[in-house]
Amino acid sequence: RPSHHQLAGGGRSTASLWFYQQQRLDARQGDLMQATQKFPTELLLKAQNVSLVFLDVDGVFTDGGLYLDGQGESIKRFHTLDGMGLQLLKEAGVTVVVITGRDSAPLRQRLTALGLERAFFGIKDKLVVAEQVLKDLGLAWAQAASMGDDWPDLPMMLRSAFACAPPGAHTEVLAVAHHVTRASAGHGALREFCDVLLMAKGDYARQLRIWSQV
Numbered sequence: 001r002p003s004h005h006q007l008a009g010g011g012r013s014t015a016s017l018w019f020y021q022q023q024r025l026d027a028r029q030g031d032l033m034q035a036t037q038k039f040p041t042e043l044l045l046k047a048q049n050v051s052l053v054f055l056d057v058d059g060v061f062t063d064g065g066l067y068l069d070g071q072g073e074s075i076k077r078f079h080t081l082d083g084m085g086l087q088l089l090k091e092a093g094v095t096v097v098v099i100t101g102r103d104s105a106p107l108r109q110r111l112t113a114l115g116l117e118r119a120f121f122g123i124k125d126k127l128v129v130a131e132q133v134l135k136d137l138g139l140a141w142a143q144a145a146s147m148g149d150d151w152p153d154l155p156m157m158l159r160s161a162f163a164c165a166p167p168g169a170h171t172e173v174l175a176v177a178h179h180v181t182r183a184s185a186g187h188g189a190l191r192e193f194c195d196v197l198l199m200a201k202g203d204y205a206r207q208l209r210i211w212s213q214v
Contacts, residue, residue, distance in 0.1 A: 035205050039179075039196050046178055047162040047200035050094065050145040052137065054130050054156050055190070057100040057107060059149030060166065063186030079186055083114055085194030090115070092203040097133055099126045101152060127155035147193050149173055149185060162200075164193045 055061070061082060086096055096116050100107070103121035111119050120129050134140065145162040146153065149169035157163035157176055165177035166185035174180055179196060181189040198204040 035199075035208055037195060037199075039199060043179055043196065044200040047145060047197050049143055050162055050197055050200065051143040052095040052097060052134070052139055052145070053089065053197070054126075054144060054146040054160070055096065055098050056148040056150075056153050057098060058102060059169065059185050060147050060190055061110075061186070063184065079188055079191070081188045082190035082194075085191035086114055086116065088198055088207055089194050091207065092198055092201055094197060094201075095137065097130070099123050099129050099156075101126075124152075126152055130156050145193075145197060147190065162197070164196070
């Protein structure tokens with residue numbers, strides 16, 4: 001596609017060609033790859049000490065819909081952006097814990113593929129499980145973040161240093177969330193949550209530079 005650097009005849013001037021080539025070189029080195037996404041400073045301060053996250057599944061990993069096949073088996077749809085975000089969180093040293101009230105083979109397969117070993121299924125009282133995890137790891141609620149969409153998630157969200165919800169969450173959940181994502185659940189909301197935490201930890205730009213060099 002012609003650019004404003006191109007000459008009328010379709011070629012590039014020597015100066016603009018040098019600039020273009022230098023841009024490409026610098027971009028490969030990561031020098032020009034800077035974060036464009038931004039979040040409020042007060043939000044990042046809330047999340048800066050987070051070392052562990054608690055996640056719901058339906059309405060966080062997924063769009064919250066329940067899809068059943070002819071045999072009544074659950075079908076799950078996951079977003080690759082979210083999976084990448086969780087991998088980046090792990091790379092930043094954040095422990096990811098999944099606590100869900102449901103269970104299904106597709107869910108277990110997805111979590112296994114993401115290398116998420118701390119997962120609890122069919123849980124009615126999520127707070128009991130969360131507090132046991134914190135105790136086992138020697139962590140406190142001040143070091144935890146939570147993302148959920150419905151009432152069973154409220155006890156964890158109310159205690160966490162940073163609580164996040166997708167825009168389609170129940171109104172009571174939205175009321176206690178420190179951040180409501182722009183992206184909807186199952187369409188990058190979880191990735192946005194991960195991005196906030198990476199920025200709060202000061203690791204977003206570092207990992208962006210690494211990936212921009214690949």
